[in-house]
Amino acid sequence: MGFYLLKRLLLMIPVLIGITIISFSVMKVAPGDPVSLVTDLNPNMNEEAIKRIRAHYGLDEPVYVQYLKWLRNMLMLDFGTSFASDNRPVIDKILERIPITLLINLLSMGLILSVAIPIGVMSAVKQDSLFDKGTTVFVFLGFAIPTFWLALLLMILFGVELNWLPISGFRSLNYSDLSFAGRILDIAKHLVLPVFVSAFGGLAGMSRYMRSNMLEVIRQDYITTARAKGLDERTVIFKHALRNALLPVITLLGLSVPGLIGGSVIFETIFAIPGMGQLFYQSVMMRDYPTIMGILVIGALLTLLGNLLADLLYSVADPRIRVSE
Amino acid sequence: MKLKKIAILVCLTTLCLITGCGQNQQEPGTAPANRQTPSAAKKQYEPAYGDMIIRGSIGDASVLLPVLASDSASFDITGQVYSGLVRYDKDIKLEPELAEKWDISEDKLTIRFFLRKGVKWQDGAPFTSKDVEYTYKVIVDPKTPTAYATDFLKVKEFKVLDDHTVEVIYDKPYAPALGSWGQAMLPSHLLEGKDVTQSPLKRHPIGTGPYKFVEWKTGEKITLDSYHDYYEGRPYINRVLTRIIPDLATMFLELKAGRLDQMGLTPLQYTRQTDSQSFKDNFVRYKYLAFAYSYLGYNLQDWKFKDRKVRQALTTAIDREGIVNGVLLGLGKVTDTPYKPDTMWYNHNVKKFAYDPEKAKQMLAEAGWKDTDGDGILEKDGKPFEFTIITNQGNDLRKNAATIIQNDLKKVGIKVNIRVIEWAAFLKNFINKRNFEATLLGWGIGIDPSQIDIWNSKKTGETELNFITYQNPEVDELLDLGASTYDPQERKKYYDKFQEIIAEDQPYTFLFVQDSLPVISSRFHGIEPAPIGIGYNFIKWYVPKPLQKYHIEP
Numbered sequence: 001m002g003f004y005l006l007k008r009l010l011l012m013i014p015v016l017i018g019i020t021i022i023s024f025s026v027m028k029v030a031p032g033d034p035v036s037l038v039t040d041l042n043p044n045m046n047e048e049a050i051k052r053i054r055a056h057y058g059l060d061e062p063v064y065v066q067y068l069k070w071l072r073n074m075l076m077l078d079f080g081t082s083f084a085s086d087n088r089p090v091i092d093k094i095l096e097r098i099p100i101t102l103l104i105n106l107l108s109m110g111l112i113l114s115v116a117i118p119i120g121v122m123s124a125v126k127q128d129s130l131f132d133k134g135t136t137v138f139v140f141l142g143f144a145i146p147t148f149w150l151a152l153l154l155m156i157l158f159g160v161e162l163n164w165l166p167i168s169g170f171r172s173l174n175y176s177d178l179s180f181a182g183r184i185l186d187i188a189k190h191l192v193l194p195v196f197v198s199a200f201g202g203l204a205g206m207s208r209y210m211r212s213n214m215l216e217v218i219r220q221d222y223i224t225t226a227r228a229k230g231l232d233e234r235t236v237i238f239k240h241a242l243r244n245a246l247l248p249v250i251t252l253l254g255l256s257v258p259g260l261i262g263g264s265v266i267f268e269t270i271f272a273i274p275g276m277g278q279l280f281y282q283s284v285m286m287r288d289y290p291t292i293m294g295i296l297v298i299g300a301l302l303t304l305l306g307n308l309l310a311d312l313l314y315s316v317a318d319p320r321i322r323v324s325e
Numbered sequence: 326m327k328l329k330k331i332a333i334l335v336c337l338t339t340l341c342l343i344t345g346c347g348q349n350q351q352e353p354g355t356a357p358a359n360r361q362t363p364s365a366a367k368k369q370y371e372p373a374y375g376d377m378i379i380r381g382s383i384g385d386a387s388v389l390l391p392v393l394a395s396d397s398a399s400f401d402i403t404g405q406v407y408s409g410l411v412r413y414d415k416d417i418k419l420e421p422e423l424a425e426k427w428d429i430s431e432d433k434l435t436i437r438f439f440l441r442k443g444v445k446w447q448d449g450a451p452f453t454s455k456d457v458e459y460t461y462k463v464i465v466d467p468k469t470p471t472a473y474a475t476d477f478l479k480v481k482e483f484k485v486l487d488d489h490t491v492e493v494i495y496d497k498p499y500a501p502a503l504g505s506w507g508q509a510m511l512p513s514h515l516l517e518g519k520d521v522t523q524s525p526l527k528r529h530p531i532g533t534g535p536y537k538f539v540e541w542k543t544g545e546k547i548t549l550d551s552y553h554d555y556y557e558g559r560p561y562i563n564r565v566l567t568r569i570i571p572d573l574a575t576m577f578l579e580l581k582a583g584r585l586d587q588m589g590l591t592p593l594q595y596t597r598q599t600d601s602q603s604f605k606d607n608f609v610r611y612k613y614l615a616f617a618y619s620y621l622g623y624n625l626q627d628w629k630f631k632d633r634k635v636r637q638a639l640t641t642a643i644d645r646e647g648i649v650n651g652v653l654l655g656l657g658k659v660t661d662t663p664y665k666p667d668t669m670w671y672n673h674n675v676k677k678f679a680y681d682p683e684k685a686k687q688m689l690a691e692a693g694w695k696d697t698d699g700d701g702i703l704e705k706d707g708k709p710f711e712f713t714i715i716t717n718q719g720n721d722l723r724k725n726a727a728t729i730i731q732n733d734l735k736k737v738g739i740k741v742n743i744r745v746i747e748w749a750a751f752l753k754n755f756i757n758k759r760n761f762e763a764t765l766l767g768w769g770i771g772i773d774p775s776q777i778d779i780w781n782s783k784k785t786g787e788t789e790l791n792f793i794t795y796q797n798p799e800v801d802e803l804l805d806l807g808a809s810t811y812d813p814q815e816r817k818k819y820y821d822k823f824q825e826i827i828a829e830d831q832p833y834t835f836l837f838v839q840d841s842l843p844v845i846s847s848r849f850h851g852i853e854p855a856p857i858g859i860g861y862n863f864i865k866w867y868v869p870k871p872l873q874k875y876h877i878e879p
Contacts, residue, residue: 274544
């Protein structure tokens with residue numbers, strides 16, 4: 001097991017380097033650079049100044065030199081300094097945004113799982129029933145409704161008309177004056193709408209996936225056997241069928257690990273939440289290379305780790321699968 | 326909000342990019358400000374200290390050291406924290422700020438500033454000529470990545486005469502020089518000898534202005550508190566809190582729910598969503614022309630646009646009133662020159678090309694464009710009149726204006742295509758490479774009328790601003806004369822003539838100047854719209870004691 005883990009971890013290194021090379025090249029192929037965004041159409045800039053600023057950022061060197069320099073810093077876990085006019089360390093910019101993004105994604109993932117799994121199971125057990133059809137319509141409605149539109153409607157209802165919930169942001173202006181419990185309540189109130197809206201759109205995928213897994217499992221012989229033994233339906237479904245149907249969900253969860261730190265631009269813009277989605281979008285628009293690369297590397301690393309984690313969990317959860325030594 | 330000499334010519338979209346899309350930012354405004362007062366007359370109240378104003382901004386600030394910043398969101402904050410030697414008053418005239426007064430020598434080459442005594446930095450240190458010297462030096466230092474060096478590189482010599490007197494000497498008379506000293510002064514005692522790009526002041530500014538910095542939560546809010554030792558007296562409002570809300574619809578909901586006190590409205594919000602009595606009871610809307618205009622620029626190296634007659638015909642064929650009504654819902658004004666229609670520099674007597682499709686057709690025929698093959702599109706030398714308007718992504722006003730132009734020109738037999746391109750690619754691959762036929766863009770209008778960078782024949786290098794390659798020696802001469810003349814009345818003569826030539830040449834079809842549409846909670850009193858906008862007397866805004874909403878310890 002330990003050897004397997006080591007092998008997998010070592011194999012990740014070339015993959016990761018490959019990913020960074022591709023990311024770096026694609027990023028460089030895009031027209032424009034951080035300097036021209038500041039200097040072009042700016043009457044106060046002359047050739048001299050532009051050259052100076054390009055040199056300041058190291059953009060006057062060939063692309064491969066820029067890449068190697070970046071890689072060298074990266075190996076020492078130095079993400080570099082942002083090219084945006086704040087010139088802050090990339091790692092600071094990322095770290096200050098990760099907690100809120102992570103929190104929302106975890107909550108919304110939890111909500112999706114706790115609603116989609118029962119819906120999927122029930123739809124499969126009562127295939128083609130009214131419940132099945134009704135939930136299908138419901139989850140696809142969630143899938144189809146544009147996030148920004150639903151968000152605005154809910155904001156108008158709960159924020160303006162009923163005045164029950166805050167409209168945007170993730171904490172109140174007087175947050176720092178609140179007690180500990182008050183703070184938790186404050187954040188919770190702010191997160192109700194964002195978490196609901198982001199989960200609503202994700203219900204369809206997970207519940208349909210669960211439904212088809214379950215359908216496949218209950219058609220199998222051992223379920224027929226279990227029923228033939230005279231076990232009651234509850235035990236058959238929840239004890240014997242569900243466990244097997246849940247296995248593929250592990251893969252899905254493994255794949256969603258990088259998604260936990262990725263945010264959605266539209267969603268964060270609507271709710272005025274300073275998360276990762278906005279940071280990445282702004283960095284791309286400003287050609288802030290170090291920040292873009294920083295986020296991509298973290299995303300790539302998490303994807304690889306998520307895959308590894310899923311594989312390992314598989315062997316734990318399913319006795320039929322063994323990691324080959 | 327205080328007007329600094331910043332946005333001079335920086336293309337609006339640069340700001341757009343950083344702040345999301347600037348067309349709805351509160352621009353420093355101008356006259357005639359049209360105040361929409363609530364029907365009931367306000368009761369008379371005494372000014373009082375206290376309360377907080379919560380302002381909405383669609384973009385976060387990037388850096389709070391004014392010499393490094395180039396986005397409007399950052400200037401919104403630094404304008405409250407820092408001050409310059411001079412500033413523009415409500416009538417757009419220069420007035421003393423940190424300089425108590427100044428002398429300009431007979432030959433217009435030397436300006437001597439007498440600094441105000443007793444002014445203190447927000448950390449308690451005294452403000453002296455050392456600070457002015459440092460600010461000057463850091464701006465002209467080649468190592469400083471600043472966008473404001475040009476004006477200061479014209480300074481031949483900078484002399485410190487004593488603690489409160491400095492003298493700047495120029496090579497030749499330069500009229501925009503005095504205004505350029507509105508540049509925010511930096512504290513030398515905190516910055517001298519340090520790398521300005523790595524200074525902690527980037528995120529924690531310390532200035533001499535009316536508000537001092539308290540807190541900045543990235544992407545969330547920036548808090549400023551009143552500075553009680555401000556040399557003009559303590560501001561009435563105790564706290565200025567800027568909330569970053571990137572979406573204008575969300576921002577408007579926050580405003581309606583009473584959690585915001587000030588924002589800039591879109592034309593749609595202004596006309597359709599803020600007319601109810603309950604809204605008018607709680608908020609006051611303002612409307613005045615912004616310091617920016619939009620235009621359709623023709624690449625004059627393209628054979629189709631070389632003939633002035635053709636360009637005049639194009640302007641005649643475009644229904645600019647229709648664009649103002651359709652795109653801005655009437656909240657703006659058609660302009661015929663690159664100046665703001667309500668300022669002293671604007672020349673109202675230039676040649677105008679009013680909308681007249683029949684006349685446009687006739688003018689095009691005179692220029693040799695005729696529909697010879699009967700397909701509805703004009704031809705000349707066998708080639709059809711078809712061209713593409715490019716504009717940048719993220720600005721719907723521009724896209725919509727282009728669509729109206731497309732339709733107008735179709736009526737006279739010209740086929741127009743529209744391409745919307747992401748900003749960085751737009752600059753790099755199209756504008757800088759002169760790889761375009763026509764472009765729909767906007768310019769900020771500087772307070773100083775000098776527009777050499779946009780119109781001078783030589784400013785046509787790859788990244789320079791005369792990207793349409795407009796070349797007219799007479800204009801070059803007039804702009805040079807204008808920039809070296811101090812007397813406003815004499816200056817105006819040069820710029821009037823310049824505008825006449827530009828209007829005749831039509832290198833751009835000048836489209837419109839749009840309105841700034843700020844809305845402010847009605848509990849704030851003392852707001853007096855003026856030609857420069859509303860922000861100039863911010864320290865005199867107040868909330869009467871009985872109306873105060875937030876309790877903020879001073």
